[in-house]
Amino acid sequence: MKRKITAAVLLEPKSKFNVKTIELEDPRPDEILVKIVATGICHTDLAVANQDMSFPIPSILGHEGAGIVEKVGANVKKVSVGDHVVLAPGSCGVCEECMAGHPSYCLNFFTLNLNGHRPDGSCAYHDGHQEIGGFFFNQSSFATYSLTNESSVIKVPKEVDLALLGPLGCGIQTGxxxxxxxxxxxxxxxxxxxxxxxxxxxxxxxxxxxxxxxxxxxxxxxxxxxxxxxxxxxxxxxxxxxxxxxxxxxxxxxxxxxxxxxxxxxxxxxxxxxxxxxxxxxxxxxxxxxxxxxxxxxxxxxxxxxxxxxxxxEGDSIPDLFIPKLIQLYVDGLFPFDKMIKFYELNQINQAVEDSEKGITLKPIIRMPH
Ligand SMILES: [Zn+2]
Ligand SMILES: [Zn+2]
Structure with missing residues (x-):
């Protein structure tokens, strides 16, 4: 089954984002569908858009997503439907770096985060004419829904405003x-x-x-x-x-x-x-x-x-351990990262990029329409 989602798609290098309808496949047994609430814009998204960093185009970028688990494949144990999650980069869990507690240095990082497809080469996103690259940092979260897997979902408390939390998965945990x-x-x-x-x-x-x-x-x-x-x-x-x-x-x-x-x-x-x-x-x-x-x-x-x-x-963090710690510091008033944030709607994404590049906005977060 395919579902229609709305995504900000980069159709050509160095172009603006195009907000359009895309078809997304249902999760496979090891995959998780997340309804994205909001996604931060990070310098790395802009580096790809400007082709300073390579990623297949056309594609959906976005890698500071936060959302609610919508559907899980049969083999998923880590999260359930309705859980609030922050998305972090994918890691394999079995290489030397992952085993030593350094998933940001996963030896399979490129395959899992930067090749535009699932590791087996299949594509999950289609615009009716052509395949659209996804799985950017294992999430492609400039979209109303994101397809990911267990290595990228970090369960977070429901009491904290989920729309704020996406940047904890990249820029904020890096610093x-x-x-x-x-x-x-x-x-x-x-x-x-x-x-x-x-x-x-x-x-x-x-x-x-x-x-x-x-x-x-x-x-x-x-x-x-x-x-x-x-x-x-x-x-x-x-x-x-x-x-x-x-x-x-x-x-x-x-x-x-x-x-x-x-x-x-x-x-x-x-x-x-x-x-x-x-x-x-x-x-x-x-x-x-x-x-x-x-x-x-x-x-x-x-x-x-x-x-x-x-x-x-990525701050050499184990996101499952570190992101909840940052949230606790925020709740205790010791880590007021929310002061950097300005919200934009999805159809304002190009404005948000421009404001970020000019330094008018420190950390733009895109809210998804639902
Ligand atoms: Zn690994
Ligand atoms: Zn980033």
């Missing part, structure tokens, strides 16, 4: 998880975050949760820096005016250098300032997306003093 799961700062540590979009702000909120003494937000927009202060930054640097960031940090904020730094920009000059601002043995975590073929060039001296640079995917 917060880098701090809480990977960097694990000690209370009193000093940390800097470059680029205070949603991912950087999530890192700042998490750094406040664990009691970092100095949390330095670095960006080129004063309004964003002011907002970062609202969410937990103790100091801000506008790197448009203060170009020698490392020197400024050492002279004014951390004479011995920073314990930790998180970069969300993937801009060479920005990352080099961070590397030079680190204390001996400090670590820079990189979360940004660089264009394919991009190269990083850094001063070598810090690396002879024990400085480390490490890239982190």
């Amino acid at each position: 917060a998880g880098t701090i809480l799961n990977v960097a694990k700062p000690q209370a009193g540590d000093t940390i800097a975050v470059t680029g205070v979009g949603p991912v950087g702000l999530a890192a700042i909120m998490a750094a406040k949760v664990v009691g970092c003494a100095k949390i330095i937000a670095i960006d080129i927009h004063d309004e964003r820096l002011a907002f970062a202060k609202e969410l937990g930054a103790t100091h801000t640097i506008n790197s448009k005016h203060t170009v020698e960031v490392a020197q400024y940090i050492r002279e004014n904020l951390a004479p011995n250098g920073l314990h930790h730094a998180v970069d969300t920009t993937a801009i060479n000059a920005v990352m080099n300032e961070l590397v030079k601002a680190m204390k001996k043995n400090g670590t820079v975590y990189t979360l940004g997306v660089m264009k394919a073929g991009g190269k990083l060039e850094l001063d070598y001296l810090p690396f002879s003093l024990g400085v480390t640079i490490k890239s982190v995917i």
